[in-house]
Every structure is written in C-alpha cells, then in structure tokens.
Amino acid sequence: MRRAVRLAALGLGSTSPNPVVGCVVLDAEGRPAGEGYHQRAGGPHAEIHALRAAGPRARGGTAYVTLEPCNHTGRTGPCAQALIEAGIARVRYAVADPTPGAAGGGATLRAAGIAAEQGLLADEAEEGNAAWLTSVRRGRPHVTWKYAASLDGRVAARDGTSRWITSAEARADVHRLRAESDAVVVGSGTLRTDDPHLAARGHPDAVQPLRVAVDTHATAVRPGARILDDAAPTLVAVAEDADIRALGAVGGRADVVWLPRAEHGLSVPALLDALYARGVRAVLLEGGPVLAGSFAAAGAVDRVVGYLAPVLLGAGPAALADAGIPTLADALRLRMTEAVRIGADLRITAVPAAGEAAAAPQKER
Known part of the structure; x- marks a missing residue:
C-alpha cells in the first residue's frame, strides 16, 4: 500500500477534477505483478493500468488501492467490475470514496465474493489525496498557503526588498508545489511589487496551473505583466463594481471574473467557488501577508508550507497580516507534519490541528 501511495503522488497536478490514485497488484503467490496510477482526468484509472500490467497473473491475486475502487461508469468504466472480471481474489483499499455516485465499490466487490477491506495506511493515503477529498467533502478547493520568510518571520526587509530571502533550492521546491497544483493565487500587492510569472518551471511534463490575480480595483495587472x-x-479576479475601463491591460490575454467585495478586498468564499466551478481542486496561495490573512480569516487555509531562511531582518512585513484573531485563545492551532532541510533553509509543513475549524468560513474580510 505504501508503494501505491507513492504511485498516486505521481498524478498530482494532472488529474483534476479527479483524485490521485495508485494501485499495486500481487499475483496469487504474493509477488508483484503490476502497478499503475491515475495519470490524467478522462484516462484509465489506476486499477486499469495495474491490471493491464499484471495480465493473467492478476487472477487469484490481491490489489492494493489508495482509494475505494469506483462503482460507476463515467468517462471510463467501473473499476470494481474490472477487478471482478480480472479474477482478483482480494482487494485492500485505504480510503472510502466519499462521492455519492462513485462510492460502493467495496460492497460490489464483496457481493462478488471478493475479500474487500478498508483502512490500510488510511492516513497516508488521505494526506496524499487531500486536495480531492477536501473538494468532495467541503465543496471548495483545498488551499495550501506557501510563504518564504526570515527566521524572525519577515517576508521582506524594511525597504521592501525580498529577493531572495530563501535559497535557490527552496525556490525550486516551490516550482514543484506549483506543478502539483491546479491554480496559483496572488494579490495586488505581489503583482505590483514582484510582477510574478507564476508558471511551474523545471517540470516540463507538468500541466501548468491557472495563474490567478486577485486585483480588486482592476489596477494591479499592468500592460506587459508577466502573468499575461x-x-x-x-x-x-476583480470586484463586481470595478471600473471595466481599468481592465484594458488584460487585453484578451486573460479571463476576468467579477466577485463581491468583502471587508478587505474580495470575498474569499466567492473566489474559491469560482475556481471550483473551473475544475480547480488544489490551490497554492502565494500571495502576500494581506491576502494570506484574508484566507485565514475566512477559514480557508488547509495546509501551510513555510520556508524559513537562516537570516534575521528585525523589521519589515510579517508573513501573516490581520487574520481576524484578536487574542491568543483564538489562534489557529496547527499540527506540524514535516520539517525538512531544503538547501540552507528549513521547510515546515503544518495542517490545522484536530478540532480547528479551518474549513468553516468565519467572518468575511
């Protein structure tokens, strides 16, 4: 199953709005016979790739799948039926499929006399498929907030300079995050200061993420901007009452969506709804402190990836601006899931701790 989880990760960034899934098939003697992963939306599912690789050796064997085999016919046929027809004797899947139309594969397998069990390495499989599971369970994209800061939490120096706080290795790792995401989001401050490009570089086979500019007043995206x-x-994304004449810089090189205003900027839930409608399931938030604060205040941060450089600045903007947290008792508590060295820097990954309402919108900002 751990091998299946690793295989599933190979599909990150290329399967939306479908899940990432990995599958390993062993023959009747317990020897590896075939493996595969879901490579792209509309293409064969992981089980089909693994069964094709296994061929007749699948009969009497065991299939390990990270997600419950689907039980419906969409752009491809039901994987539960494919496993039955291949003569698989046992199926172990990590996570139950929460989709109403596709769930029930485990029951179908058991009805056909196949020993189907759920739960093996469920936590690892859940983490690897967090974006899709969040989208199904909460009806919005999964949001990863990424930031780079000095060891004392500053994202820029007092004079505004910020390139480069972190190492080349850390910046390359950010391109991996982009390649694994469906959309990269920045705000007007970042647009004006950095003129970011936001494409995933160094990953030639990646499906490039949608570049999203949150430009409330329709004035930050300028002619010749790199994202165009x-x-x-x-x-x-602009406010629904923005002056349409200000959109001349877009010049047909980007789509525009009008969204309602919130207390500060645009409505985060409305933005996520608009992205979800476009098939976006994994969002990488690369905006500055103000936009990050708006997402946090809206309960829309599902994972934090912070790159901390061994440098001290002492002044300058902090990584997170006002997030609607008036007192320590209201702090968004996180659970650290990983801390690794990337070049000279430290990459810390954390998710909301159990019981934190990161998914439920709080007050609009």
Whole structure:
C-alpha cells in the first residue's frame, strides 16, 4: 500500500477534477505483478493500468488501492467490475470514496465474493489525496498557503526588498508545489511589487496551473505583466463594481471574473467557488501577508508550507497580516507534519490541528 501511495503522488497536478490514485497488484503467490496510477482526468484509472500490467497473473491475486475502487461508469468504466472480471481474489483499499455516485465499490466487490477491506495506511493515503477529498467533502478547493520568510518571520526587509530571502533550492521546491497544483493565487500587492510569472518551471511534463490575480480595483495587472504571457492560463479576479475601463491591460490575454467585495478586498468564499466551478481542486496561495490573512480569516487555509531562511531582518512585513484573531485563545492551532532541510533553509509543513475549524468560513474580510 505504501508503494501505491507513492504511485498516486505521481498524478498530482494532472488529474483534476479527479483524485490521485495508485494501485499495486500481487499475483496469487504474493509477488508483484503490476502497478499503475491515475495519470490524467478522462484516462484509465489506476486499477486499469495495474491490471493491464499484471495480465493473467492478476487472477487469484490481491490489489492494493489508495482509494475505494469506483462503482460507476463515467468517462471510463467501473473499476470494481474490472477487478471482478480480472479474477482478483482480494482487494485492500485505504480510503472510502466519499462521492455519492462513485462510492460502493467495496460492497460490489464483496457481493462478488471478493475479500474487500478498508483502512490500510488510511492516513497516508488521505494526506496524499487531500486536495480531492477536501473538494468532495467541503465543496471548495483545498488551499495550501506557501510563504518564504526570515527566521524572525519577515517576508521582506524594511525597504521592501525580498529577493531572495530563501535559497535557490527552496525556490525550486516551490516550482514543484506549483506543478502539483491546479491554480496559483496572488494579490495586488505581489503583482505590483514582484510582477510574478507564476508558471511551474523545471517540470516540463507538468500541466501548468491557472495563474490567478486577485486585483480588486482592476489596477494591479499592468500592460506587459508577466502573468499575461502564454506560458499558462490566467484569471483576473476583480470586484463586481470595478471600473471595466481599468481592465484594458488584460487585453484578451486573460479571463476576468467579477466577485463581491468583502471587508478587505474580495470575498474569499466567492473566489474559491469560482475556481471550483473551473475544475480547480488544489490551490497554492502565494500571495502576500494581506491576502494570506484574508484566507485565514475566512477559514480557508488547509495546509501551510513555510520556508524559513537562516537570516534575521528585525523589521519589515510579517508573513501573516490581520487574520481576524484578536487574542491568543483564538489562534489557529496547527499540527506540524514535516520539517525538512531544503538547501540552507528549513521547510515546515503544518495542517490545522484536530478540532480547528479551518474549513468553516468565519467572518468575511
């Protein structure tokens, strides 16, 4: 199953709005016979790739799958039926499928006399498929907030300079995160200060993420902005009462979506709804402190990836601006899931601790 989890990760960034899934098939003697993963939406599922690789050796064997085999016919046939027809004797799947139309594969397998069991390495499989599971369970994309800061939590120096706080290795790792995401989101401050490109570089086979510019007043995306090139698709989100004449810089090189205002900027839930409608299931939030604070205040941060550089600045903007947290008792508590060295820097990954209402929208900002 651990091998299946690793296989599933190979599909990150290319399967939306479908899940990432890995499958390993052993023959009747317990020897590896075939493996596969879901490579792209509309293509064969992981079980089909693994069964094709196994061929007749699948009969009497065991299939390990990270997600309950699907039980419906969509762009491909039901995987539960494919496992039955291949003569598989036993299926172990990590996570139950929460989709109403596709769930029930385990019951179908058991009805056919196959020993189907759920739960093996469920936590690992859940973590690897967090974006899709979040989208199904909560009806919005999964959001990873990424930031780079000095050891004392500053994302820029007092004079505004920020390139480069972290190492080349850390910046390359951010491109991996982009390649695994469906959309990369920044705000007007980042657009004006950095003129970011936001495409995933160094990953030639990646499906480029949608570049999303949150430009409330429709004034931050300027003619010649790097996000208006043809390296990846671009969406500019503006307030529904923004002056349409200010959108001249877009010049047909990006789509525009009008969203309701919130207390500070645009409505985060409305933005996530718009992205979800476009098939986005995994969002990488690369915006500055203000936009990150708005997402946190809206209960829309599902994972934090912070790159901390061994440098001290002492002044300058902090990584997170006002997030609607008035006192320590209201702090968003996180559970650290990983801490690794990337080049000269430390990458810390954390998720909301059990019981934290990171998924439930709080007050609008």
